[in-house]
Amino acid sequence: xxxxxxxxxxxxxxxxxxxxxxxxxxxxxxxxxxxxxxxxxxxxxxxxxxxxxxxxxxxxxxxxxxxxxxxxxxxxxxxxxxxxxxxxxxxxxxxxxxxxxxxxxxxxxxxxxxxxxxxxxxxxxxxxxxxxxxxxxxxxxxxxxxxxxxxxxxxxxxxxxxxxxxxxxxxxxxxxxxxxxxxxxxxxxxxxxxxxxxxxxxxxxxxxxxxxxxxxxxxxxxxxxxxxx
Numbered sequence: 001x002x003x004x005x006x007x008x009x010x011x012x013x014x015x016x017x018x019x020x021x022x023x024x025x026x027x028x029x030x031x032x033x034x035x036x037x038x039x040x041x042x043x044x045x046x047x048x049x050x051x052x053x054x055x056x057x058x059x060x061x062x063x064x065x066x067x068x069x070x071x072x073x074x075x076x077x078x079x080x081x082x083x084x085x086x087x088x089x090x091x092x093x094x095x096x097x098x099x100x101x102x103x104x105x106x107x108x109x110x111x112x113x114x115x116x117x118x119x120x121x122x123x124x125x126x127x128x129x130x131x132x133x134x135x136x137x138x139x140x141x142x143x144x145x146x147x148x149x150x151x152x153x154x155x156x157x158x159x160x161x162x163x164x165x166x167x168x169x170x171x172x173x174x175x176x177x178x179x180x181x182x183x184x185x186x187x188x189x190x191x192x193x194x195x196x197x198x199x200x201x202x203x204x205x206x207x208x209x210x211x212x213x214x215x216x217x218x219x220x221x222x223x224x225x226x227x228x229x
Contacts, residue, residue: 040064040222042104044157049104051110051135053226058134060104063222072183073130086185087212091195094205098180100221103133103211105179108123110135117161118180120228121191122215126184129214131225133182138228141183141190146195164203172202182210185216 010128015205040062041047071073074195090097109116118136129139142148144157158164158171165172179198181191195208196210218225 002086013137019160019204033190037067037148042223049108051107052132053136055111058224058226060107060224067220068222071130071219074216079187080223081089081187083189085189087189087192089212091192091210092199092205094228095195095199096206098209098211100211100213100217100223103180103182106178106209107135111160115163115177116179116180119182119191119194121181121183121194122188123190124228130219131196132228133215134219135222137180141194144194158201162203166215171202173207176203176207178209179203180206180211182211182214182218185214186212188214 006225007093044059048059051058051060094100106116106118108223109167110118118133120132120136121137121141121144122138123140123142124138132138139157139161144154146154154167159166165175181195183190183192191210193216198208199205215225
């Protein structure tokens with residue numbers, strides 16, 4: 001029959017072995033560091049994405065500086081509401097809310113799929129100060145709102161940029177493009193205003209996507225931006 005000291009030694013060995021196994025499982029979950037990998041990838045297996053911006057390739061990646069800080073324009077936690085009020089997670093039935101990875105999937109289609117258009121809804125001052133997401137075109141939210149511009153201007157965007165067809169007082173969106181909107185972030189109402197306006201005109205909800213995180217989250221993750229045209 002083993003002595004008490006022998007039992008204690010056996011128990012300590014068992015505890016030590018369990019700890020080693022636990023460390024091994026944790027290491028397997030996160031995986032070994034790859035010698036040839038970047039320090040800051042988009043995902044574990046995705047270091048960067050190539051996007052066409054105004055016909056030229058742009059490499060979208062995260063800032064490799066692990067001490068990089070958020071731009072001052074997007075470092076505030078509180079802004080006056082109204083107008084800077086928190087937006088809902090969904091803008092309506094059928095309108096898809098996107099995260100960063102889904103946004104990247106649409107950006108990869110820009111310039112290659114004529115049926116996809118990514119729109120930066122922010123007014124010119126914001127776009128000039130912080131840059132735009134590669135692949136996006138800047139259409140300030142006022143240009144799609146009849147309360148802030150000539151209705152004929154709105155119609156021009158619908159026909160010549162979005163692919164809609166005018167049928168007298170009505171609109172035909174059968175061949176309209178898939179539109180991906182974003183603005184400054186969850187506290188910004190510029191792209192939501194445009195989306196609600198398009199829905200009121202009958203634009204199909206399934207052809208409207210919304211990157212709710214906007215420039216706030218894009219910048220927070222250190223993703224590439226470019227100067228607006």
